[in-house]
Amino acid sequence: MLRIFLLSVILASSSCLYAQNSIGEVREVIRRFAGEFPAKLKLSFIDKENNCDVFETKVRNGRLEIRGSSGVALCRGFYDFIKSNHAGISAWSGNRCIFPASLPENMEKRVVSPFPRHYYYNVVTYGYTLPYWDWQRWEEEIDWMALHGVDMPLALVANEAITARVWKRLGLTEEEIQSYFVGPAHLPWMRMGNISQIDGPMPVEWHSDQVELQHKILKRMKLLGMKPICPAFAGFVPLALKRLYPDVKIIETTWAGFHNWMLSPEEELFTRIGQLFIEEWEKEFGKNDFYLADSFNEMDVPFPPIGTKERYDMLAFYGEQVYKGIKAGNPDAVWVMQGWMFGYQRDIWDYETLQALVSKVPDDKMMLLDLAADYNKNVWGNGMNWEFYKGFFNKLWVYSVIPNMGGKTGATGILSFYANGHLEALNSPNRGRLFGFGMAPEGTENNEVVYEMICDAGWSSSEIDVKQWLKDYSLCRYGKTCPEMDEVWEGLCKSVYGTFTDHPRFLWQLRPGRSGKGTVNTDSNFYRAVEKMAECAPKMTESPLFKADFLEMTAFYLGGKMEALASAIGKSYLYGNTADALKMQQQFEELGEGLDSLLESHPVYRLQRWIDFARKHGDTEKLKDYYEMNARRIVTIWGPPVSDYACKLWSGLIRDYYLPRWREYFRCKETGSKYDLASWESDWVTQKKGVSPMTPYADPVEAAIRWIQKAKEVETFKEEETVIGYWTPSDVSTTWKDVIYNIPAEKLPVLRGILFEYVRGARKLDISEVTLVADGKEVCKVVQNGTTGDVNRDNFFYFQIPEGATGNNECYIRARVQSDGDADSYGEVRIILAR
Structure with missing residues (x-):
């Protein structure tokens, strides 16, 4: 007693x-x-x-x-x-x-919150935004979470430090371990089995740095009452494990042209490693309640075909093995799994496939993150996942949206959906064990009005009046407002914040020559809204947050005008109007330089800030240079492939990367010479250091008003939707050559083929094959001897696209072409869509 x-x-x-x-x-x-x-x-x-x-x-x-x-x-x-x-x-x-x-x-x-928990982050936020943050920045972020009511964040820092300890316990050498690991910004994709070895080997010094940081992060989160979700073993291993266990089955995984290796769940070693990881984690950081293990991110399921008993038996066994590993390390832990593929790859993740995967895990020991309700509703149009999977088989699940891809800074997001979309889940007869509300942006520090709305929605079980909410938002953010702000929000809600663009980026942020148009919705409503904001600006100069927002919107305004100029320049060269092209090139560069100068005064949108975060982690100049190289790679060439995925509208990145790349392209267009932008891009990542100097405007708000007045003179026009690019003498040669044209991924379901149309020049263009590539995989290939010139023959390439084909990271056609005699040939490339 x-x-x-x-x-x-x-x-x-x-x-x-x-x-x-x-x-x-x-x-x-x-x-x-x-x-x-x-x-x-x-x-x-x-x-x-x-x-x-x-x-x-x-x-x-x-x-x-x-x-x-x-x-x-x-x-x-x-x-x-x-x-x-x-x-x-x-x-x-x-x-x-x-x-x-x-x-x-x-x-x-x-x-009273309508949800027990409020979830935050995407696995890849740890690549596009978080990889190099220090404790000071993390402290600010945890404050932001707490104030916004977030209590279930992903906490994946120091994952590799613990993984390395497990590999060492099994007998791998430090060289074998570090050579498997990728650069810090690419770790999310290695953790999901997508990639290996990019910017490897990882410096061993990284581990102690991250362990110290994670202790501070977890301590603060837990003291505030948060339930962080920490990493678990998902099955991916170095191929070097074969040296120690030559008889174990290891499966090669592929994604977007990269690969990794997965230990078969049939192996006893699979569960043992899962247990060792949890034990090592909790030995270092203490007990945790929720653990994340993702195994099938945008990859084919390496099991038998849909409809076969063997498939479902193997999936059930796999799910059981993952959970067993976690349970062996912590019997009270809950397995958490991201569900991006549930909507994105419905052709793979049918009802029976997911049911099998979760069937042998106790209902209260698994939580599914229904990651992208906004994509189900506004992009895929394939119905909400909780309806399709009938409440997720009685497992805990979290309603979530993905308001950002790749940390792109382009404005986008349907505010009315983010305000009230969750009510559909709360009121659904298939709500099942709805446990949380959240957001899973691939990158943050952008589109702040969207995140504010999402966080408010997570604490509301009634409908939010968006118009009134925006009035209140302006007063909260700026301290005062002006009559024009109502018109500003009205215009933005009819353009960028009334449409959902999964990858909002400008044409000029992509490699020149690869795409016909960008995707930021800078229509007439948007331009009028920013012009109204400029009228309001002189009355709001005392507000630092108004200044930041005005600079951001002005950047989009100028970016839209640059978009129009880039398209018009391409057309001018196509039709031989070189004088017009040169005049517009000068306008294009002036606007780009002005845009860059304005953003130098923005508190977040600066490349120098990103590089400074990275270099702080190095104790030596060599380490600092390594981290900077990796930080440069993720925001530009990514690998390659997946180039230009991040598309940050940052000061420094514009003047040192985007504009010089276009200048080189323009030079080649003007002279007809060939260009090798891939080599130029690689050198920028691996050879360059720092950011070129820039003196910011003394009065950036006044400068922004002037730039808007100047940019008004640039006419905007709507590029024909079906034109995806052009060819000119700088693109082709008298020997066979591959040329690449980007295709909007959302067009895949209605894409029927590609048409090459000659415009002018002394030479025809021959086309021998066209390949459609999505997420690094060949979706289909057409081989035929086509010609376009004074006479057209077989210049349309018909695609038979497999049902369910998707492309999120990169979608393009690769055409093998040559001109006869010399390269004097010009023309357009069009996509043909189903009516």
Whole structure:
């Protein structure tokens, strides 16, 4: 009896100490946000309601009391109070918080989250945004999470440090381990079995750096009441494991032209490694409740065909083995799995396939992240996953959206969907065990209005009035507003924030000559909106966040005009109007230089900031250079392939990469000489260091207004939708050569073929074969002897595209062409679509 009493005293003391420490962390979050902890603020804990977080705010006798069911709930309660009084906002571009001098007496509010948990991050956010962050930046981010009500973030830092310990326990050498690992920015794809060896071997110094950082991250998250999702073993191993276990079955995996190796789940070693990883992780970082293991990201399932008993038996066995490995290390842990492929690859992940995979895992020990509801609704149009899989077979699941691909900075996102799309899941008869709400952006620090909306939606079970929300958002963000801002938001909601573009990027951010048009929705509504914002700007100069937003929107404005010029320049060369082309080239470069100069004053959109993060991790000049090289690669050539996937609109990247690449292209167009942009791009990644100097504008807002007036003169026109590119003498030669043209991935379902149309020149163009490539795989190939010139023969290449073919990372056609006699040949390349 005495032992039970003593144990209860110890547990109560421990709980009390945790509560004190948690309150202390909440106070620090508020202090950093508000500048100081408000003297008239009291914090205390209350119980959850139906397993969901709750907060209450109350003002009595000039004092604000916030009660919450967790550290995150308390932070969200404070943030909600600040926003309800238009007193501030927390954003990546900067914070604004002015605690009211006089509090609204007798104000009471109680908010219960409709979801038990609020999820955040994508596996690849650790490549496109997070790979090189230091503790200072992570502390800012965890503050942002807490204020926005996020309590279930992915926490994948130091994954490789623990993995290396497991490999060493099995007998692999340090050289074998480090040679398998890729550069830090590419680790997410190695973890999912997509790639290996890019920018390898990884420096061994990276591990200690990351272990120290992860200790700080996890400690802060847990003190605030968050439930971080940590990594687990998903099955991918170095091929060198064969040296130690020559008889084990290892399967080569492929993705976008890269490869990795997967240990067969049939091997006893599979479960053993899973157990060793959890044991090593918890030995270093302590117990954890949720572990992520992803095994089939955008890859074919390496099992028998759909409809066969063998397929479903093997999948059930695989799921069981993954869970067994986690359970052996921690019997209480929950296996978490990303579900991007559930909507993206329905042809592979039919109902029975997913059912089999999860069938032998206890219902309360598996959580599925329904990653991309916005894609189901607005891109694929294939119905919501919770309906298709009928509530995910009674497993825990999280409603999520992907508001960003690759960290692209182009504006996009249907605000009305992000405000209220989750209500469809909450009210569905197939909601099953809906456990969380979240967002899984591939990159952050962009489109801040979208993320603010998503976070507010996650704490609301009723419909949000988008128009009123935007009025409040402006007041919170800027401290005041002006009449023109209503027209600004109206125009943006009819353009960039009324359409969903999965890959918003400008034509001039892609390799010249490879694509006919960009995808940022800079239509007339958008241009009018930014022009209205310029009218508002002189009245808003005191707001740093208005300045940041205005510079960003001006950058998109100029980027759209550059888009029009790039298309017109290509047309001019095609039709022989060299004088017009040269004039427009000068305009194009002037706008690009102006855009770059404006963004030098933006708090986030700068290449120098990205490189500085990377170089901080090196103790020697050699290590600093290595990390910078890897950081440069991920935002430009990626591998290659997957080039230009990130498409950041950053100062420094524009003046040092995008513009020089176009200048070289223009030079070749003007002279008719050949260009080798691939070599130029590779040299920029591996040989260049730092960013060229730039003096920012003394008054960037005034400069932005001037640039908008100047850019107004550039006429915009709509490129014919079916034209994807051109050929000119600089593109072809008298010997067979492969030329590449990008294709919008969303056109795949209706794509019927490619047409080559001669425009002018003394020579015809011969085409011997055309291959359609999506995500690094050949979707189909047509071989025929085609000609286009004064006489056309077989110049249309008909595609028979397999049902369910998709392309997210890169989609293009590769054509083998030559001209006869010399290279004097010009023409257009068109895609033919089903009506």
